[in-house]
Amino acid sequence: ALERTLSIIKPDATKRNLTGKINAVFEGAGLRIVAQKRIHLTEKQAGAFYAVHKERPFYGSLVSSMIAEPVVVQVLQGEGAVAKNREVMGATNPADAAEGTVRKLFAESIEANSVHGSDSLENAKNEISFFFAETEILP
Ligand code: CMP
Numbered sequence: 001a002l003e004r005t006l007s008i009i010k011p012d013a014t015k016r017n018l019t020g021k022i023n024a025v026f027e028g029a030g031l032r033i034v035a036q037k038r039i040h041l042t043e044k045q046a047g048a049f050y051a052v053h054k055e056r057p058f059y060g061s062l063v064s065s066m067i068a069e070p071v072v073v074q075v076l077q078g079e080g081a082v083a084k085n086r087e088v089m090g091a092t093n094p095a096d097a098a099e100g101t102v103r104k105l106f107a108e109s110i111e112a113n114s115v116h117g118s119d120s121l122e123n124a125k126n127e128i129s130f131f132f133a134e135t136e137i138l139p
Contacts, residue, residue, distance in 0.1 A: 004137070006074075007026070012112035022102055034077045038071070065111055075128055
């Protein structure tokens, strides 16, 4: 089915000027960027976005890393977009990521792993509405 998923190009990647290269990987895999904006997250926004990880030991460091530089938040659309994007991103830890994936190509570490993508259709809906109004999404 045609789906939408929320993608974030993280500070480690925007800092290294990799937005276009990462978008080329998404587009090459058949995902369409139907909404996109560059924003600087506040600590409150980043903390709320990653609230499910609040009890994890890496939460504070994750939030700090996400507010260090601007991010690019985007809505990707395509057939099976949620799973396709996860495939194209590769494993969370770049050491485990398959050849050709965004994280294998570009990520620096498990935390500075260049991209975030929604892990389910339900989370995709919530994460998209966290950043975008329906009127900002132009398929
Ligand atoms: P992301 O897909 O954005 O979802 C949660 C993020 O937490 C994950 O990518 C990583 O950036 C980070 N993360 C997950 N596990 C660890 C870990 N063990 N140590 C540090 N950061 C982690």
